[in-house]
Amino acid sequence: MKHLFAALVAALLLFTPVLATKKVFAHLLVGNTPEMELSEWENDMRLAKASLIDGFALNIASQDSNNVRSLKRAFQAAEKVGGFKLFFCFDYEAQGPWRADQIVDLLDEYAGRDVYFKHEGTRPMVTTFEGTGSADDWNRIKKVFPDLYFIPDWSSAGPERAVKLGGGVADGLASWGAWPEGKKSISTQLDRAYLAALGGKGYMMPVSPWFYTNLPGWNKNWLWRGDGLWELRWNQVASVDPDYVQILTWNDYGESHYIGPIHEKQLALFEHGRAPINYAKDMPHDAWRKLLPWYISVYKNGRPPARVLQETAVIYYRPSPARACDGGGTVANAASHGQKEMPPEEVLADKVFWSALLNSDKGLSVKVKIGDDEDYARSLTLVPPAGMGRPGVYAGSVPFNGRTGPVQVTVMQGGRTVAVVRGSKNITNHCEKGIQNWDAVVA
Template sequence: MKFLLALASVALPTAHAAKEVFAHMIVGNVNNFDLADWENDMRLAKESSIDAFVLNVGAGDENNDRSLELAFQAANSQSFKLFFSFDYLGGPAGPWPKDQVIALLEKFGNDPAYFKHDGQRPFVSTFEGPDNAADWTDIKAGSNAFFIPDWSSKSPAEAVTLAGGVADGLFNFDPWPVGPSNVSTDLDKPFLDALGDKLYMMPVSPWFYTNLPKLNKNWLWPGDGLWDTRWNQVMELQPDFVQILTWNDFGESHYIGPVNEKQLGLFTTFEAPVNYVKDLAHDGWRKFLPFYIEQYKTGQAPAEFAEQAAAYYRTAAALACASGGTTGNNPAFGEPQFNPEDLMEDAVFFAALLKSDEGVTVSVSIGGQTQEASFSIAPPSGAGTAGVYRGSVPFGGNTGDVVVTVSRGGETVATAEGGKPISGTCENDVQNWNAVAV
């Protein structure tokens, strides 16, 4: 959800607790999961150094009981952590009644798998719900909850004062730039200024595109370069917590978890003109997470890591097919409207996690047509240092399989390949503005 925020002067955050990185998970998407599905996702999250899933739960969802029982069973078997984000907008029954929030926290808040702030207080968040802020005085009194809500529909200065300052901090559900601007820390600074000694949970996301007519959703925000840029901003601001948006929100294309057919029924339910997630894995956006997360937590690059390559790209040129009525930006939020092709490049974006870029070359093959490439962006520590180096090459009218090869001294260091090929056509002749990340 996007809201325009008034900029304020900056108050740099102070260290309050051990830093943690979470991933937002839509429980309503996993109604068909079995225990093995939950365990598989948790294993992948742990391999990516994610500390916990933030379980977005909607009030009145008849599948909540089964899904949550499985989730906590899996988390205990995998030594993984979970906590709730109560969705005050997306549930079948509307905003959460206070007594139902209390009941869920009583049932799960003391579970060994429930994530505790500083090992003691059950961590709790929301998606929206500022009109119910007063409920949290009683909820916190009964549960000892550590409460970091998303009340982004209010300004940070107002949100932090609601119900006498009941929130222990704030989460900002807004990591996407309003095109054609690039993402910046101006999204975060109003929160840092308003929060004072309270804690800030900073959002990071790789992409945004949605086309679900039954929900009146059909827009994109620019995602070129977003993921790695945002992680560099995390290093700059050093927030108390980071929340990745998201693990499995396929309807908005910002998932980093695996594509599981059991979660894709929403494209039929909400009458999407095309299933814009099928065969478009985003696994590549998880590759560098252990590096980024350790760097965020320790303040320095890890001493040891495997050099790797990643790439992402859309699977058809912007003008290869009809736009699908998608707008660049969302006019319903009062944002200026652009043609989507004006906000997205027809390019293969590549990145390499390297100990140094000295002697390194890059080639990008599209359908067997190879282009020599170079890094245009070095890590914040500069060229010749350890970190993520980035660049891009245009499609150049080429179609076919994409292979990115990173070499040093003539020897291959890493490759990124195996994603859906670039094509000159689109399913149902509707442009898919989602990307594949390998």
Template sequence: MKFLLALASVAFPTVHAAKEVFAHMIVGNLPSFTLSDWESDIKLAQEASIDAFVLNIGAKDESNANSLDLAFQAANSAGFKLFFSFDYAAQGAWPKDQVIALLEQFGNDPAYFKHDGERPFVSTFEGPDSAADWTEIKQATNAFFIPDWSSRNPTDAIGLAGGVADGLFSFDSWPTGNENATTALDQPFVEALGEEKLYMMPVSPWFYTNLPGLGKNWMWRGDQLWETRWDNVMEVQPDFVQILTWNDFGESHYIGPVHENQLELFDVFEAPINYVRNYTHDGWRKLLPFQIELYKTGQVPAEINESVMAYYRSAPALACPSGGTTGNRNKDFGETEVAPETLVEDAVFFNALLTSDEGVTVEVSIGGEAQTTSFTGFPEAGQGTPGIYTGSVPFGDKTGEVKVTITRSDQVIGTAEGGKPISTECENDIQNWNAVAI
């Protein structure tokens, strides 16, 4: 793939709002989170150049009050921002008086994210049947409202309740076949919103879920997804980007750290294996400051901190039984089920941020067996220019620790290592379709 760099020869669309990048956080996963946990995650988000956490809250979650108090305390101390995404699907619709009460309680808090510094930013997960409530909610709170009503087509969604939404957020960030994601996921929103309404675009690194208690067991293609969706961002130039997600462990698309006190859902929802424990995704944050600055400014940063990240699945696709996981969702959602192994490659993928690839060597070691390889994806301006370079190597039947090393003139300039080793051993005789990102 080619990362689109801002050069004179590249024309980007004009936008009409300050660009911001948010990360979706499932508050329902955090009842055991302490103040220091919130402080730690906020610090990591700031280091990754994320502007705010989007706090997904369920209507009947009794842990909300304590979690929100801790979250805003930590955010105020760190100078970080938060805003609400009212979840209308997980625990039913939110009563509008409760929405108003929460926005009145927190909307004027210094840590609450305001659109253009004035209106409290609010989103949802679904809830189009409650669209009419938002006329009164907006009047009472002056909310700036960008919901996710992805269960409706964008043209219908933006017209609900007389056009009450100020824009739309899409939750559709994953390809349904064995091809890479494209802006076809986003164009219906861009076209429906036109010049008057704003678009919040989703970016996600992965998707795999196996939670029988929720009737969920499928995966979508994740190979090259993270880098491709940031390419898509540079093409679309949305008003906002929302990363899916910071901590949705149940669907394996987290970029935040794995905390043991967030993993109760695997017991509650009867997962056959805990497919997140020891599966770090920290690597997907490594290049975010560059990706975010490029999106916001259209300019390659003057200073580049050269580094490399890598990701891979921890077992060959056919080493373990599939666990009943389907590739794609199912026919009830208009998707054709396929064998999951047809959507993935047994490979180590790597992304390197470089000032230039001149004199650079890539070495991928698996189980101590090293091989030298080359980049296959380059910045839009081509080889020898600053940006993100990409590539992959198949791991075949190799097992053991994974390490990717980038050198220039025999000097190491970046390494990615320390993730779960590749193995053919199968926990509970089930394939884990999650990835490791280092």
């Protein structure tokens, strides 16, 4: 497995020395893992490591009786895999607030371990999902652990207020603002607001490829625009240059932004959440990890590698046109976030999106075949941070235009075929139970 990891990295790109202070973590829901065996934990960590992810932020709920077993396996797996870190994300929303003594007990048990991530090598890092009402607790917790590096997600408070909570107890802030509102593309405005408010304290920037949830049992049924989001957001990471990056997420199947492998045993959440369809089943997103070594190298080094050793491509699209089936009551935007709800078909584009890792766009031609009909991408929608004609990820899209059937994308340069990518699902006007699946097919 070590040889496989080395070969994968070498095949994708030439790396220059990486800045040790920058790290990329993937957010992992421990609540989805009670049935994961030790070997499965190890496999997930190896997959993440092969993508140059440095570790997992372990999201844990306060009343989850499975935490003890799951955390034990997670830390055992990390110790066996080696070179992979873990740290806690205390979730204050899933099952209510955490008590300070609960947190102290968990930190006492795990924070001193070698595989627990430590900021600057000495300070155990902790984040949260919300918990603004418990901000003062962290002053007491930090008296027990004075070296703790506390970088909570208090997004609901906004950056200016969050940095002052608990008398300024946070050593930095994490943001959950990884998705755009409405038809707009995501910008770095919120990230810049965090940097300004923090005044030199640490910032953990969020990156996510998608968002769709339809779990009425938990009062969740909305989406945010994912068109072109993954590629654009990584370009923004290179521009913002944060202290840390958190990928949202590794295994949140219920919100459709998973980039880790699908574990069938974890899909029971769709039954528990009374989902009308299991929209993650047979919808792997693993290919979104394909370009991570490039993106992460650009972020950590502050510049792109000298050249791409293996040019490749990734595609994604929704399995049905937006108006083909009943929308399942899903809306675009979330009223719970103070946003104006919109019909999804006004926000999402019926398109096949492609991203190609290339040494240059010179002579680039992208052919998209849907069914028996072929079309060519007319323009680029994204170029690398280094500019056109340089190594990096070039991206674009081609509309469905009423076509259905198998999807195949061919990337060519000067008559040379760089990559041929075939979608795992056909585009169709027929949906499971007649309900639209707003999740993405990724290949």
